[in-house]
Amino acid sequence: MNAYQLIKKKRDGAELFDNEMEYLISGFVDGSLPDYQAAAFLMAVYFRGLTPRELHTLIELMMKSGDVIDLSLIPDKKIDKHSTGGVGDKISLILAPLVATAGVPTPMISGRGLGHTGGTIDKLESIPGYRANLSIPEFKKQLQQHNLVIVGQSDRIAPADKKLYALRDVTATIESLPLITSSILSKKMAEGADGFVFDVKIGNGAFMAEETQAVKLANMLTENARRFGKSATAYITDMSQPLGLTIGNILEVKEALATLQGQGPKDLTRLTEQLGAETLLLAGKVDSLEKGRERIQELISNRAGYLKFIETIEAQGGKRIFMEEPDRLPTAPVKMDVRSTRRGFLQRIDTLDLGLMSVKLGAGRRHIDSEIDPTVGFVLHKKIGDRVEHDHILLTIHAASQADTDKLVSQIQKTFTISDQFIDPPELIKYRISDNPIYPWLVS
Known part of the structure; x- marks a missing residue:
């Protein structure tokens, strides 16, 4: 078999057979095929796409390139939630202990932040003592004993994805929907879950800004x-x-x-309740989304989810005292308020720029091996649609030094657009995509 001929075949729009896909992917993983040929294959996929059969084969090959965790001995349906990432998205930290408390075994292999979006593992590792690197036996034991485990991706889970993602990052093929789908699903299915709730973000702070592309990705993931x-x-x-x-x-x-x-804030609470309700419905713990939301609300009001979070963090090495008394967690030494220069209504926030500025502060990574400062970041005081008076606080910077804050104040002010016209807040939940064709969000 010849890699050149297979790349040419894909470039010209023909469908690759399963054994041809296997030849390419195994060669990329074991190093027998050079990176420049892998890059050429990725570019061919970027322009030509993949047929349903090719995509299924690619997902399976990437999943089986490393360990596949067998959770069949753990009763009940195991459900994981995956977000495509955004700014301030900490849903997994809240949702996972809630659904675990409701009886859903929740295995999560989560990522670290890269670029303007934060990572679940970075957030958890900011808790002193937390261990995100567990062996597979430890992973299973944690899930059996606590109904919840959240770890980072190891080199043994879908190594093909790690190699291909590194190439996609430098070959301008990140945006390919089939490659995104294979990357997400190969890792998620290797963790042994029985079902998934996908949260695909759209907007200026999301990985995908356009609704049509986000809908295509959501359908591709679920199908x-x-x-x-x-x-x-x-x-x-x-x-x-x-x-x-x-x-x-x-x-x-x-x-x-x-x-x-x-x-918690209303938007964060509402989305947690909805995605939590969906998780309970998929797991067979409730027979309607309404009952699922009621159950999640109950577990928030009686603090059972909070106690599960503490239990899980402690079981993975985190110090309990920091969860019970979060003010003990380290804080940034410098805080500075950014104030409005006019009155009106907050019309727009440049969320991408805010995310990138948080990276400049040290809250995220510019490169995969960058160090982060867990204490720095921003606290918002206004959201879209809010009334703003002159000199109102829009945002508070938490920084490591005064010099860091001085550099950002004028830039941050530019990320907030204030107008005389009132604007309704953006609709939080746009669509739900289930077994039926896509339909606009309905409370049901």
Whole structure:
């Protein structure tokens, strides 16, 4: 078999056979095929796409390139939630302990932040002592004993994805929907879950800004998950402004703890309730979304989800005292308020720029091996649609030095657009995609 001929075949729009896909992917993983040929294959896929059969084969090959965790001995349907990422998205920290408390085994292999979007593992590792790197036996034991485990991706889970993603990042092929789908599903199915709730973000702070592309991705994720016998539902949700009020690792952990005790922002709480209800429905724990939302609300009001979070963090090495008394968590030494220069209504937030500025502060990574400062970030005081008076506080910077804040104040002011006209807040939940064709969000 010849890699050149296979790349040419894909470039010209022909369908690759399963054994041809296997030859290419195994060669990329074991190093027998050079990176420049892998890059050429990725570019051919970027322009030509993949047929349903090719995509199914690619997902399976990537999944089986490393360990596939067998959770069949753990009773009940195991459900995971995956978000395509956004600014201030700390839903997993809140949702996972809630659904675990409701009886849903929740295995999560989560990512670290890269670029303007934060990572679940970075947030959890800001808690002193937390261990995100567990062996597979430890992973299973944690799930069996606590109904919840959240770890980072190891080199043994879908190594083909790690190699291909690194190439996609430098070959301008990141945006390919089939490659995104294979990347997400290969990792998620390797963790042993039976079903998935996908949260696909759209808006100026999302990985995908355009609604049409987000809908295509959501459909591709759910359809391909079902081809592997998995349950799957997807939501298209708004990321035209940060989710909740905090951006930055420790700040977001504190907000998650507050939300688990019924003191969180409305948008963060509402989306948690909806995605949590969907998880319970997929797992067969409720027979309607309404009952699912009621159950999630109950677990917030009685603090059972909060106690599960503490239990899980402690079981993975985190110090309990920091969860019970979050003010003990480290804080940034410098805080500065950014104030409005006029009155009116907050019309727009440049969420992408805010995310990138948080990276400049040290809250995120410019490169995969960059160090982060878990204490820094932003706290918002205004959201889209809010009334703003002159000199009102729009945002508070949490920084490591005064010099860091001085550089950002004028830039941050430019990310907020204030107008005389009132504007309704953006709709948080756009669409739900289940077994039926896509339809606009309805409360049902």
